[in-house]
Amino acid sequence: MRVRVAPSPTGDPHVGTAYQALVNLAFARSRGGVFVLRIEDTDRARSSLESEAAILDALRWLGLDWDEGPYRQSERLDLHRSEVDRLLAAGSAYRCFCTRERLDEMRRENRARQRFPGYDRRCRGLSSEESARRAAAGEEHVVRVAMPTEGECVMQDLLRGEIRREWELIDDQVILKADGYPTYHLACTVDDHAMGISHVIRGEEWINSLPKHLRLYQALGYEPPTFCHLPLLRNNDANRSKLSKRRNPTSITWFRDAGFLPQALLNFLGLIVSSRAEGEEKFSFDQLADGFRFEDISLGGPVFDLDKLRWLNARYLREDHDAAGLADLVREWSMGRERLAAIAALAQPRLETLGDWGRLTNFLFVDAPEVERAKLAVKGLEEAQVAEVLQFMLWTLEREQEFTADVIQGHFRRLSEALGLSLRDLTRPFYVAMSGQTASLPLFQSMEILGPDLVRARTRRAIDALGGISGKRTKKLQKRFEAVRAAS
């Protein structure tokens, strides 16, 4: 029995990845199986080594260690390409020379006519001679799978049982991009087979792609594994969309930085996977793995309840540590040597006695400071406008990979110019959002020390403190934001 988790290194280590890793690992441990880690980095533009490192770190922090890997898909291109060639030779796949413009146009039309927006299969009829000739001539193309055009795809999901879908509703999916990299569908299928994965346990968002994968298994002559689609973690707001960093802290590093214990987070995720009828809700990974059963997973999308996590975390804090142990924990969390030195550098010029330290640096040692609405005010701006400014910066920072004081300062300068606002006025509400106070340690350096996760969470809190921004308003704002961004 072999399972895997296959995150894509395109952003912060997501708590959903931890959730899936947890289920896979628990299943593996309960049956003496092997747990494989595979990095899905076939998106050359968005994948980064930093993100990959952060994911490995986060999984290790949680104690979700892998038995094999990490494998990188980008290092397995020869295999992927040769399998594509095999499909091409067998006529199960074909080259497509359609331009992106034509595809966009076609999708727009189909959507407007409320039809299935898939590819119209224009290139599927090309003769193999013409196809080979144009490819040899260097014409840009992708490779698509030829899907069956009639009948029904009958799938088995471990949690849901049988699922049926008309084949004609399945698109001729691209499996090899113009840049020569495989898409998820191909790479995942080929690698799962090559790595002997017996159970594919992944998020529910893949359920619609299962027919494509099944077709690939068949065309490649592979025996398909057992598939199991886990419900998606949801946001805690009204619409309950799938958990996103837009609205909630989703990064595993945020949980670490905000002072949660890895055991508590893991336990919390485990509670979603396998909740006890009654009795003890605090349990270790080993206990979870011990009694692991797929039947215990409920199919409704669970809302991530931070309050319950805090309660669990509190229990770990006081039940699993004595006072001395807790002191070690706090020191480790808040005063890593490097971090402490950075804070000292900011505090030193503002310190009269060591006793000032607490007052001055307190905000760097809490998960979130209290923010008074009145303190967020900026002279000459409405509250709503202040909220918008905060939102603009939040969007800017969400895209920023390099979270250093200099880079952050650059963003503030540009935004102040673009909005015609003095840097002083622009930064004022951010001092309050970050520290809870109008007078505080230097903003940009403080933000660097806090790190992207806490900065984003605090900015969001400040926006909420000002009454928030409605969904409608957000859309309009986003347009203006793009305009401002383009201009600056």
Next chain:
RNA sequence: GUCCCCAUCGUCUAGCCAGGUCAGGACUCCAGCCUUUCAAGCUGGCAACACGGGUUCGAAUCCCGUUGGGGACGCCA
């Protein structure tokens, strides 16, 4: 829009597959006890089977429909 998945307290859920208990537990909230304060702890309380049909002596549980929510529809994963 089309297709797929899902539906028990505000939240996580037990019960459903093998119909028959005041629908159970936990978080949150409220009250009381304990206590130098606050937490913690203890005790108690508020709170749910989305709706409509069917099958049945009997439906949260089985079937159908409606509604609601989510997901997918990319040369992203």
